[in-house]
Amino acid sequence: MASLAIGADLGGTNARAAVVDRATGDVRTVHRERLDERSPEAVAEVVARVVLNAPNLGWRDVAFGPMVAQALGVPVRIVNDLSAAAWGERQLGAAKGVDEAALVFVGSGVGSGLIVGGQLHDGARGVAGELGHTKVRPMRGGPPRLCGCGQRGCLEAYAGGSKLAERVREELLAGAASCIPELVQGDLEQVTASVVDRAAAVGDVYARELWDEVGDLLGTAIANLITLLNPARVILGGGVILGCPELEKLVRLAYAERVSRSAMEGVELVPAALGEDAGVVGAALLD
């Protein structure tokens, strides 16, 4: 049992944990539980419960949470979720064995995780990889959009699924002509990036113009990351890319036009392999 490690991921909605055998890379179990209350105490308890219920550990009713809290001898490392996911993909997924790689994730938020020289690069203060908060300027101009972080003009304010859905709802309510309301039977709360993608696929002008903008911004951001870091592989993850084929086409077109010729040589853009478990698996495998 000595080589087992636990990775835990505390998201906005769920806590998730994986138990991984560090020696073999074998993922013993992955558990998920809703985070209904968000105080530190409540979250600690949920993590403890997630671990408690891991059947493959053979643990029952072990007070693991307090044990971690009290026992300073237990190694605990805190990393950004996408850094952990990048490390998971590097160790067991789409970048297995690749020493220069990046994970670009476009889901409800936007971010990245960077593998440099075979190591996770988390920066001087552990906050490297915040691709979603690099600043962008859309083709159509206009005032920079407000991001959840409080700044304006962040990539996430344009391309993150939450902000995207919020924007589409606002623009439709303000009278934009589109087939999107029809696709959601008039319930604008059901608008997601994937719905916009279906509208774009049938030629909806509003959706296509929005996708041109978002595809350009995402493709340029990926191109610039590659031009700067010269990775051998870039892993694309998250529903706004993997669940939106029309958008992904535009992202790849913009990327190919904008990346420097020298950094483009030999780089591959591939889909993530581990899905939502990448983070907890990666966290368990980190040194």
Added chain:
Amino acid sequence: MASLAIGADLGGTNARAAVVDRATGDVRTVHRERLDERSPEAVAEVVARVVLNAPNLGWRDVAFGPMVAQALGVPVRIVNDLSAAAWGERQLGAAKGVDEAALVFVGSGVGSGLIVGGQLHDGARGVAGELGHTKVRPMRGGPPRLCGCGQRGCLEAYAGGSKLAERVREELLAGAASCIPELVQGDLEQVTASVVDRAAAVGDVYARELWDEVGDLLGTAIANLITLLNPARVILGGGVILGCPELEKLVRLAYAERVSRSAMEGVELVPAALGEDAGVVGAALLD
């Protein structure tokens, strides 16, 4: 003599070489020679001559060029000039002892060198750091400017000293109103970034508008690099930043507005310490 190493830098105009004692970090000598002819043979000869004339080596009339070419036993490593410069600043200059650092250079061209985890990061194919060829979009819009690399919209096409001077000449010849022609006594061949900076300092509207654009683009590029990589120190080098105080102010303003709050914490922007010798000194100190 066993710990002496030679770094050579082949620029567009000059060849430069340094002899450095790797054990002590002592820079024994730095030599420079014009590159009048640019064939590989001619350049190899100039490098050999530069080394030949290094007095502190005590070498005279040694056929070193052919010796390097023939003797495969001699370790030779080729790196990008700004990567070498970043390593020089990391080992002996403005980022001495700093494990997470970047050099951003704005001279006739624009580029960067990246130090990650205390190592030079040169990427999967040795072309990392090409900040000058990341793509940007200026506030004022307009068609993306053509870069020397053949692509459009590169940062270097807006902020590199050569392209900048070329643009100013074109716009003045096309009738832009400015005091710049006066500052160069009507000889537009004398236009440089530093002249534009003097015009901006006295409130010239053309120069100020140009500087607003260039300062915004450079400041945003530096902010985005920092947001992505989370370095502890960023070294600014090159005449277009270090010789242009008005522009530098605008770069720092745009940077401070755009960088993510978490990556901004604890990062310092400092001027380069080694000047034009950073590259050859760094090259000599590379493993």
